Amino acid sequence: VLTKKEKVVIxxxxxxxxxxxxxxxxxxxxxxxxxxxxxxxxxxxxxxEVMLMVYAGLVNKQIVATLLAQGVKAVGLSGVDGKLWxxxxxxxxxxxxxxxxxxxxxSLTGRVEKxxxxxxxxxLKKSYTPVLCPPALSxxxxxxxxxxxxxxxxxxxxxxIRKMVVLFEAPGFLREVSVETSLIPKIKREELSEFMQYAxxxxxxxxxxxxxxxxxxxxxxxxxxxxxxxxxxxxxxxxGTVIK
Amino acid sequence: VLTKKEKVVIxxxxxxxxxxxxxxxxxxxxxxxxxxxxxxxxxxxxxxEVMLMVYAGLVNKQIVATLLAQGVKAVGLSGVDGKLWxxxxxxxxxxxxxxxxxxxxxSLTGRVEKxxxxxxxxxLKKSYTPVLCPPALSxxxxxxxxxxxxxxxxxxxxxxIRKMVVLFEAPGFLREVSVETSLIPKIKREELSEFMQYAxxxxxxxxxxxxxxxxxxxxxxxxxxxxxxxxxxxxxxxxGTVIK
Numbered sequence: 001v002l003t004k005k006e007k008v009v010i011x012x013x014x015x016x017x018x019x020x021x022x023x024x025x026x027x028x029x030x031x032x033x034x035x036x037x038x039x040x041x042x043x044x045x046x047x048x049e050v051m052l053m054v055y056a057g058l059v060n061k062q063i064v065a066t067l068l069a070q071g072v073k074a075v076g077l078s079g080v081d082g083k084l085w086x087x088x089x090x091x092x093x094x095x096x097x098x099x100x101x102x103x104x105x106x107s108l109t110g111r112v113e114k115x116x117x118x119x120x121x122x123x124l125k126k127s128y129t130p131v132l133c134p135p136a137l138s139x140x141x142x143x144x145x146x147x148x149x150x151x152x153x154x155x156x157x158x159x160x161i162r163k164m165v166v167l168f169e170a171p172g173f174l175r176e177v178s179v180e181t182s183l184i185p186k187i188k189r190e191e192l193s194e195f196m197q198y199a200x201x202x203x204x205x206x207x208x209x210x211x212x213x214x215x216x217x218x219x220x221x222x223x224x225x226x227x228x229x230x231x232x233x234x235x236x237x238x239x240g241t242v243i244k
Numbered sequence: 245v246l247t248k249k250e251k252v253v254i255x256x257x258x259x260x261x262x263x264x265x266x267x268x269x270x271x272x273x274x275x276x277x278x279x280x281x282x283x284x285x286x287x288x289x290x291x292x293e294v295m296l297m298v299y300a301g302l303v304n305k306q307i308v309a310t311l312l313a314q315g316v317k318a319v320g321l322s323g324v325d326g327k328l329w330x331x332x333x334x335x336x337x338x339x340x341x342x343x344x345x346x347x348x349x350x351s352l353t354g355r356v357e358k359x360x361x362x363x364x365x366x367x368l369k370k371s372y373t374p375v376l377c378p379p380a381l382s383x384x385x386x387x388x389x390x391x392x393x394x395x396x397x398x399x400x401x402x403x404x405i406r407k408m409v410v411l412f413e414a415p416g417f418l419r420e421v422s423v424e425t426s427l428i429p430k431i432k433r434e435e436l437s438e439f440m441q442y443a444x445x446x447x448x449x450x451x452x453x454x455x456x457x458x459x460x461x462x463x464x465x466x467x468x469x470x471x472x473x474x475x476x477x478x479x480x481x482x483x484g485t486v487i488k
Binding site: 054076 | 265269270296298299302304305306308309313318322324325326327363366370372381385386387
């Protein structure tokens with residue numbers, strides 16, 4: 001689907017490879033849960049190093065090389081490069097531990113607030129396909145981990161992108177997690193919040209990202225299965241969950 | 245010295261961090277020596293992964309973030325991105341082992357032959373400072389390790405850069421390796437080949453890179469100490485070895 005006619009921006013994660021590599025390096029990531037039930041990894045200096053290595057280094061360049069071999073003029077950038085993703089640093093985090101809420105200090109995470117539109121447009125105008133990944137850069141110039149789905153929404157909104165495809169390891173948004181037949185085929189944009197109750201684990205972030213994208217002007221969002229052949233075409237063809 | 249008036253391209257390595265990380269991952273790099281006595285690391289699939297992680301991920305983005313914090317609009321790219329460094333794949337390598345010469349097969353190394361000038365000019369024209377590092381991409385779209393000094397020479401030549409500064413962990417080109425007072429202050433371009441006899445270890449590659457740069461039209465090359473304050477200003481001020 002990456003035809004040379006359309007302008008495409010790719011945002012990717014790499015959490016599986018990240019966790020593998022972190023374990024090999026003896027830097028196992030610590031999972032934390034926010035008071036609203038959203039899980040993420042706690043990011044300190046050592047974890048940021050692993051992220052830089054796996055996201056911006058290994059996986060980003062492997063995706064870029066694969067696309068280049070297919071004739072797509074891919075250029076990989078992290079959110080750090082040219083202040084592509086500027087984020088508000090969330091230094092102190094409230095986390096739920098059992099029934100308690102604790103304050104975790106010195107977290108290197110942030111939420112993307114601004115995208116370097118000039119840099120992306122510079123590449124897109126010359127038919128390059130930007131391949132983007134975390135981490136981001138805070139307003140204080142700290143390298144911070146950031147939520148990919150939120151960042152992708154801000155990218156899409158900033159570039160006035162109409163369609164956003166979100167791929168993951170499931171057929172789409174499932175009413176019951178791990179029951180693949182419980183796929184929700186369509187969600188009206190004004191009803192998205194009501195579906196939050198069905199979102200489990202990482203799907204919560206994807207729904208929040210979709211909400212942000214809609215707010216920022218994206219018209220259609222496609223959740224689809226990233227494990228199958230031609231995942232983007234299939235998702236756009238309505239095989240997953242369509243939000244519009 | 246990175247004033248905002250001049251157009252600057254930075255090319256960096258990361259061999260120390262690479263070796264540390266390779267060791268931590270249980271993927272210790274194997275050093276090989278060419279028949280002409282030039283040492284490098286043998287690069288297989290696992291070694292390329294470490295290179296991607298350390299060069300294109302960790303170190304590249306740390307340099308970019310440091311420059312951004314100083315007001316330089318840095319953008320980090322590997323030789324893979326947008327086919328920035330296209331290389332001839334050297335799959336089979338002759339290596340010296342003691343007094344024998346052996347053929348090593350399936351090496352993932354290459355020599356940079358072409359630079360994506362369009363992509364670099366695109367960034368430079370908008371006052372971005374490209375921060376470049378290995379690996380490169382072969383003509384067959386394989387990610388390959390490549391000699392940095394050679395690549396930097398081809399970048400400088402392609403962009404018609406007049407001055408090239410090469411920094412390393414020594415005061416300059418030494419007549420006797422590890423004798424810091426044996427610095428060679430000046431070399432005439434036509435005499436560079438004669439000085440090859442004094443080049444030990446990695447300095448051999450730097451001299452070959454300098455020769456390539458001169459061939460490609462670079463006018464002045466400065467070898468300098470990367471361990472000191474203001475290393476570029478000092479090198480340009482003639483504190484190291486000046487080749488012109």
